[in-house]
Amino acid sequence: MNRTPLIALLAASALALGTTACGAGSEGDGPTGTSANELRIGLSFGPFTLDPAKDGGGTPNVMRSLTNESLFHMNADYTASPALVSDYKYVGDGNKVFEFTLKKGIRFTDGSPLDAAAVKTWLEYFAKQPGPYASTLSIGSVETKGEYTVRLNLASPSPIVPLLLSQYGNRGALSSPKSVADPGSLAKGTYGVGPYVLDPAQSVTGDHYTLVPSKHYHDPSAARFKKVTVRIIPNPSSMLRAFQSGQIDFGNLDSSTAPAAEKAGVKVMHWRSGTIAVTLADRDGTATKPLADVRVRQALNYAIDRESITKAMVGEYGRPTSQYQTEYTNPALEDRYPYDPKKAKALLAKAGYPKGFSMDVVDPGAIIGNWGDPTMQTVAKYWEKVGVRVKVTQATTDFIQQALSKKFAAMQWAPDASPTSIAYSLLYGPKASMNPFGASNAKIDALYHQGQTQQGDQAAKTFRKLNSMVTEQAIHVPIYEYHIPWGMNEHITGVKKGSWMVFGADLGWTN
Template structure:
């Protein structure tokens, strides 16, 4: 078990029942994108299920996922694709509602201490216990947070944390070496960084693949679970709020074929799923209701901003020319059938870095693109190697961009990856100055760790550095929540002006569900349908 730091004295935090007016989408990482764009999940109410409004429980909720979880360990699970597997069994410190409001989970009070967003305190709920009966204490939670920040899949999001300290039986102090303004968002069930693991789970993390060690509304039934095929959850009799338990059993079945999943919903065998634009008409014809929200960003990343491999990219005029050469509206109409909007930024409406005017920074203007290239010394264009991936339609966007670049004399030799492993290897190899991308919408602080700050990642493989951009991001991270959106929007506009990328598409995450069988199956920016708390029998 990771050591617990010595207590640190200090003032009490400002009470907060909510944080920034946004929250992370599952994902920033490729796995998070995969969840938003291609996850096909269906919920089935089998047998006689009583209405949630009457205080009764539904018999069985059957969930269909396209792929098995990367891990049942909350720290190592994929944000987005694995949330349902984790959230059923692991309570989070803070709970995010579809509206974006943050409400108490295992923590009943939280807030930053002093100025600069470097110190943060939480007060835990009295009387909460893990499913094995062990009390949820500050020491147990601190140990879980230490484990996650050191071993988690998304450790960069928590990289600013320097220490986690139990300052009392139910109070915790978190100290960051630099400003981290979104700890409340990170500690929700959406990102799972605050999904608390019991001391028994931390003592032997390997067991979390077949057993659950949380304090959530359900527990994993290992005897009724076959890894990679189906996962069965039953109510946790020790849960602190029994009214949150809406079902007598929850089964998550792995079904990789989205067409089969949609057919199951249409025929009444299942109740809800995430679908692609080409499935909307079929879903509607089957009497299903459609709900959608902006979820995924796609385009091309001009990663080699210093011109290490492709010298022309070191000139901002060249990068701007590559933006003006793109007819975004034509691409989105052809590829996404009305379920995508044109954009030039890497943020979504409702997130702190988004501003509507930034969407229009680079109107389609091939003549201007050619002039910019000529002014930069490349009147006949240039060529370079490029990487993309054939997952989720990213390669289709890449192909469309490459074809339009040909009209201004720019030629790309494209390598297309077929697996996530190939993508990670090629994206970080520094062999490809330009990369096709898909990315989930998340707060700018989290996004900056992947894209904008000078350390190597799959989205900034050359560790590009712009001191002015770094300064703007640091300033935004250190101010109170109400001041952050304006500063983050300025930082995003600056990055777009510097043309670090060619964003093209803001794609909707689309869900279809049977309103006669399910209630509370909702989504929003940075939010997936919550089956642990909100989805109930209709």
């Protein structure tokens, strides 16, 4: 898994760009300096692969949402609404059987029909790929009932199947059976259900991508732009200059450039996106024995000055926190580990490490700006003050591969604000995809399995307990809640704030 854009799990929250609502007005109403009806987007990084089953989420999903409309649409509050689905339900009790019926008359961008057989082909393909979201939903079998109804028999219960069939995690971003039969083509083109399709002749992988209207989209009027250009601009200063010179209409900024963008007349919006954290992967002490002691893990939390780090690294575009952000964060635990180096040293001594210990940490370098290595280097200095000697490795191009290599006791990264059940499948379960040492906690496991069979208030109560236990067990060293500043020119309308970036149905362009 050599996948830099998984830093999208990490470095940016997934974006849902409304596929029925991007457009300008009539001929000549397009952005200044472009041909009529062209939308220009700037992203700090693009997809590693165009195959949704193998890619991460985050900023690349701005483009993917235009080419791969999902079965369900994820809302800002972590609920999901039907998109390509006309009806859905759980069958029986225990959240183990889920059934949905597709809307009729929908086609993929290669002309293939969206039917139950196509969905079955895609879901079975998705489950077999080495993608970061493959473990978030365990499907025992997929049944087709007639031409348009699909039944999922789950190998383990899940209360959030609609969410897991949305743009979150890409499973809902269907691609056609023809493309699945040729994964090489799927990695280089777009074959989803969406108003736009990639034009390879006008695209250069990793640099820019050009989207043009699909001939087969069920609502041609939704493709109001004749062309959408997505430019990959990894340097924050270059992104700022692109805004200032009017070269892009929408894009992601960072804490170092957002204030200057606002002064230049760019409209900037930001809100909670996820957590900058050090995940203590070797918490069973397989290779780094001290981390098996909860007192050591708590000491690492007490040893850092979150307020000072947050101010230095992101300023107003973040907030210090002691807990990993999910949909059930507990306000009472936001300052669970205040800066207290004396207490950190005392806990280390009680655990049998009065002189500290050594540990190796990997981070994604500076590819995610101050969120990455600059933050980790600052944390390391605080840890060294209490005797914990840290060797930091920057893994700019192969972060995921390195994080899963078992060479590092911990990983510093920027996971998004994940739903609790997904956080478990990514981080806490013994077979979780980002749990290289297979560390586990019996009480956390029990709460997860209980919550997976519940719905509504019962599930919420159980998952709140799970999140509180994660904080008390100090599985992470959370540092700050990060906010992604998004810039847009003054003409773009319809952007709504939320824990996820969501464009409303009224997204448009005004003169």
